[in-house]
Amino acid sequence: MKIIEKVDGSYDAVIVGSGFGSTFFLHQFLKYAPADARILVIERGRKHSHAEQLDMGTQSSIDQATTYDRIGDPGKTWNFTVAFGGGSNCWWANSYRQHPSDFTLKSTYGVGRDWPVRYEDLEAYYIEVEDLMQISGPVEDAPWLRKGPYPLPPHQLPLPDRMMMERQPGFHFPVSTARPSIDTATRPKCCTNGVCHLCPIDSKFTIQNSFMTPYEDPRVEVLLEAEVRSLDVTGRTAQKAVFRRGGASQTVAGDLFVLGANGVFNPIILMRSGLDHPQLGRNLHEQYALFGEVHLDGIDHFQGSTVVNGLNYSHYDGPFRKDEASVLIETWNLGRLRSDHGKWRQVIPFLMKIEDLPQEKNRVEPGESDESLPKVIFEGYSENTLKTAACAQEIVEKIFSPLPVEGVVMRSVPGRTSSHLHGTTVMGTNPKDSLIDADQIHHTVRNLVVVGGGGFPTGSQSNPTLTISAMAMKAADKLSKPA
Ligand SMILES: Cc1cc2nc3c(=O)[nH]c(=O)nc-3n(C[C@H](O)[C@H](O)[C@H](O)COP(=O)(O)OP(=O)(O)OC[C@H]3O[C@@H](n4cnc5c(N)ncnc54)[C@H](O)[C@@H]3O)c2cc1C
Numbered sequence: 149m150k151i152i153e154k155v156d157g158s159y160d161a162v163i164v165g166s167g168f169g170s171t172f173f174l175h176q177f178l179k180y181a182p183a184d185a186r187i188l189v190i191e192r193g194r195k196h197s198h199a200e201q202l203d204m205g206t207q208s209s210i211d212q213a214t215t216y217d218r219i220g221d222p223g224k225t226w227n228f229t230v231a232f233g234g235g236s237n238c239w240w241a242n243s244y245r246q247h248p249s250d251f252t253l254k255s256t257y258g259v260g261r262d263w264p265v266r267y268e269d270l271e272a273y274y275i276e277v278e279d280l281m282q283i284s285g286p287v288e289d290a291p292w293l294r295k296g297p298y299p300l301p302p303h304q305l306p307l308p309d310r311m312m313m314e315r316q317p318g319f320h321f322p323v324s325t326a327r328p329s330i331d332t333a334t335r336p337k338c339c340t341n342g343v344c345h346l347c348p349i350d351s352k353f354t355i356q357n358s359f360m361t362p363y364e365d366p367r368v369e370v371l372l373e374a375e376v377r378s379l380d381v382t383g384r385t386a387q388k389a390v391f392r393r394g395g396a397s398q399t400v401a402g403d404l405f406v407l408g409a410n411g412v413f414n415p416i417i418l419m420r421s422g423l424d425h426p427q428l429g430r431n432l433h434e435q436y437a438l439f440g441e442v443h444l445d446g447i448d449h450f451q452g453s454t455v456v457n458g459l460n461y462s463h464y465d466g467p468f469r470k471d472e473a474s475v476l477i478e479t480w481n482l483g484r485l486r487s488d489h490g491k492w493r494q495v496i497p498f499l500m501k502i503e504d505l506p507q508e509k510n511r512v513e514p515g516e517s518d519e520s521l522p523k524v525i526f527e528g529y530s531e532n533t534l535k536t537a538a539c540a541q542e543i544v545e546k547i548f549s550p551l552p553v554e555g556v557v558m559r560s561v562p563g564r565t566s567s568h569l570h571g572t573t574v575m576g577t578n579p580k581d582s583l584i585d586a587d588q589i590h591h592t593v594r595n596l597v598v599v600g601g602g603g604f605p606t607g608s609q610s611n612p613t614l615t616i617s618a619m620a621m622k623a624a625d626k627l628s629k630p631a
């Protein structure tokens with residue numbers, strides 16, 4: 149990887165950030181870029197090797213909580229990593245596709261917004277991302293239409309998950325994940341100890357352990373520890389990126405600009421660039437997360453070969469989404485054991501992820517002065533989300549009714565974050581109510597692409613990263629692939 153200390157001249161493309169959105173864009177863009185193209189990646193954080201991360205006990209020397217001010221609901225936090233490789237360092241590698249209905253929430257159920265793309269538009273990209281990340285997943289029983297098996301075999305399922313699959317066919321599935329079920333060329337198989345935000349054996353997919361090829365390309369230069377603050381825009385064209393490095397403000401010129409700084413910082417960079425829009429920075433949302441345990445009667449759990457084993461979709465889709473939220477249940481191979489004598493393994497720890505609908509009041513804003521931190525303001529979850537959360541116990545009892553269940557225990561406090569950032573640079577067909585188009589190109593500034601979950605009009609309860617990566621590849625194809 150060519151790490152530079154100083155930018156030199158102008159570039160064909162300037163890419164901000166080195167997380168999933170930026171890296172999958174870069175990968176695809178390089179396929180068709182000319183041999184003499186010059187591409188610059190500007191990354192705010194440092195590059196910490198896996199060994200260094202283990203020594204530090206964290207993924208980055210920058211504490212993400214110090215990069216913005218949290219305002220509103222005191223119980224709500226947000227989570228991401230500021231370092232080379234972005235969220236790939238800290239993610240848990242659950243790699244789910246969105247369902248076709250997640251793209252058409254408004255036209256199907258009258259709530260949220262429709263996406264300007266459909267499941268069919270992304271299918272080929274999903275397959276390519278799954279191959280690149282070496283996803284382990286089911287051979288036949290995927291919750292979505294997939295042409296052919298996943299690159300790696302599925303993980304071993306615990307007994308209760310196998311029983312659920314038999315008794316609820318079409319609703320309970322083995323997980324699809326970038327935690328490998330067998331050794332790959334670059335990573336050992338997952339050993340199920342469940343501290344995936346800093347995987348001790350470097351098993352889950354990260355950009356550093358398995359996807360450095362885009363950065364090793366001789367056309368690519370990487371500038372680390374440089375924070376992009378804004379873009380110089382003249383008329384309908386972005387001309388330069390303005391960044392700070394070592395306390396000094398500098399600029400770099402380019403023909404194409406790609407913002408991949410995540411759903412908090414992308415909108416702030418656009419605001420500082422004077423690209424105001426009524427929807428910019430608004431609609432910040434992520435899933436409402438509830439943990440709990442299903443107490444079983446006479447059946448042991450924890451025979452799985454990875455940390456999250458099963459996915460239950462029985463309360464995921466249907467006309468109820470008009471006035472209730474969709475739910476995805478993950479069954480976990482770790483968590484609280486039971487204290488009842490002789491029954492300590494007769495429990496399924498689970499995570500219930502409840503869809504939240506975008507609301508304008510939840511937003512990011514720049515600080516008062518150029519030196520102040522951006523503000524992340526969260527005023528509350530949508531009505532449908534809270535309605536569903538209030539019935540959580542009942543829903544879980546119904547879902548697990550095919551098993552002999554003694555009871556369901558819900559934790560009273562929701563998770564503080566699902567670690568996802570959606571909605572702040574919304575994608576759509578109409579420039580009046582959206583920032584970017586179906587290829588994530590800014591409606592007005594046509595040499596500016598904004599990748600990442602901020603573009604999601606609605607955030608489904610399927611984790612977003614597979615979709616972020618697929619969308620980024622689609623954007624790169626639009627801009628570089630010969631017609
Ligand atoms: C603990 C945790 C667990 C997760 N688990 C999962 C999971 O199991 N499945 C899943 O699908 N998703 C998961 N996620 C979410 C996943 O990490 C994100 O969806 C994904 O990283 C978003 O990709 P991105 O490219 O938009 O942003 P990021 O990956 O956050 O990348 C943004 C990049 O931009 C850089 N940057 C920021 N500001 C600037 C600036 N001003 N100038 C230059 N560079 C900048 C950052 O350092 C970073 O490299 C998890 C997240 C966390 C925190």
Ligand code: SF4
Pocket residue numbers: 327337338339340341342343344345346347348349350351352454455
């Ligand atoms: S379960 Fe353990 S080995 Fe598997 S990815 Fe997570 S931390 Fe790594």
